Amino acid sequence: MNWLTNFVRPKIRALYAKKDVPDNLWLKCPNCEAMLFHRDLEENLRVCQHCGFHMRIDPVRRMQMLFDGGEYQTIELPKAPPDPLRFRDQKRYADRLKEAQSKTGRPDAILVAHGRMDGMPVVVAAFDFGFMGGSMGIAVGEGLVAAARLAVLQDAPLVVVPASGGARMQEGILSLMQMPRTVIAVEMVKEAGLPYVVVLTDPTTGGVTASFAMLGDVHIAERGAQIGFAGARVIEDTIRETLPEGFQRAEYLMEHGMVDMVVHRKDLRRTLSKLLDLLRRPAPVAEVVAMPIAVAEVEAEAVPPPAAAASKDGREPAGEPAER
Incomplete structure (x- = not known):
């Protein structure tokens, strides 16, 4: 037995071996x-x-970041037909759905939850870009309608956090029909007198931008988020012009009036809670006290100036008005 080969060499190799x-x-x-x-x-x-x-972050992390103590309750969304058109490209649409569901652990690209934000009840609907690019199909439309109904039922504001590439092409016209459905859902919330706030994240494009994502009472965007309808390359090829730097980014859109504010992610929860508090409780927190007005100032305002005291025949008064 060679002790150099059997004992010393393994010890030396263990010292320099790459660890996993x-x-x-x-x-x-x-x-x-x-x-x-x-x-x-x-x-x-x-x-x-x-x-x-x-x-980009997934909706679960988003919910934990927004709600008090990271505590919230999700709701079960209505079931949608899995493959209404029996669509097939390189793969069957049903197979793509199963892959996305096993990858994310969610039935579709939206998660609806309710909880409290600084003690205020709030309903949040957040998209998952990891689920087929956050595309909007029948299930997403059903989720937004369910979120609106829950907000009305709980008398709570609705906050939607889109992250989507647009309508889901595998569902064809049925996915485009979700655009007016989501608009009706937003109107339900507004008719109930409840705030509807949209947090635009990267990316928010396509049919999502053309429907509920641009109907908020207030639009908040994360820094650097891409927001638009068509892609920049498609726009350049169409208008045959070079787009300005930062086009379709949150900061550019705020400068041109399409976004109300651009917020860092660490300040998002605080900004939302303050905004919702102002929208839900617009009255001042303290009693309004009327400022006393001096009697002399009131009488002085009631007396017309000398130019207005002219006689009916147009002549100026003979003397200065007597002091009171």
């Missing part, structure tokens, strides 16, 4: 390409510490 490192410990920022440690990134709400780029 999980692949998800470090992530690269898509904007500045900086390497970010996963724990630091999660603590910063998936916002790059170097350039401030807002990465």
Whole structure:
């Protein structure tokens, strides 16, 4: 038995052997390409510490971020037909749905929940871009209608957080029909006198932008979010002009009046709670006290100026008005 081969060499190899490192410990920022440690990134709400780029987050993380103590209750959404047109491209649409459901653990691209935000009851409907690009099909339309009905039932504001590429092409005209349905759902909330706020995240495009996403009482956008209908390349090819820098980004849209405010993700919950509090309780928190007005000032305002005291024949009065 050779002790160098059987004992010393394994010890030396163990010292220099490469250890298995999980692949998800470090992530690269898509904007500045900086390497970010996963724990630091999660603590910063998936916002790059170097350039401030807002990465996409799933609806569960979004709900935990918005509700008090991260506590909320989801509702079961109405079931939609899985493949109404029996659509098939490179894959069957039914197979694509099963893959997305197994990947995300959700039946479709929307999650509806209710809870409290600074003690105020609120209903939130958040999209999952990881589920077929957050596309809007029948199930998403049913989810938004259910969220509107729940908001009216609970007398609570409705907050919608879209992250979508638009209508779902595999459902054809049935997906386009969800655009007017979601508009009717928004009108239900507004007719009940409840606030409807939209938080625009990256990306919000297509039929989602052309329907409920641009009907909010207030539009809040995350920094750098892409918001628009058609893609920038399609627009450039159509109008044959070069688009300005930052076109379809949240900051550009706020400068041109399509977005009310652009908020950092860490300030989103505080901004929403203050906004909803103002919309739900517009009356001042303290008693309104009337300011006393001096009697002399009231009498002085009641007496017309000398020019107005002219006689009927147009002549000025003979002397100055007597002092009171």
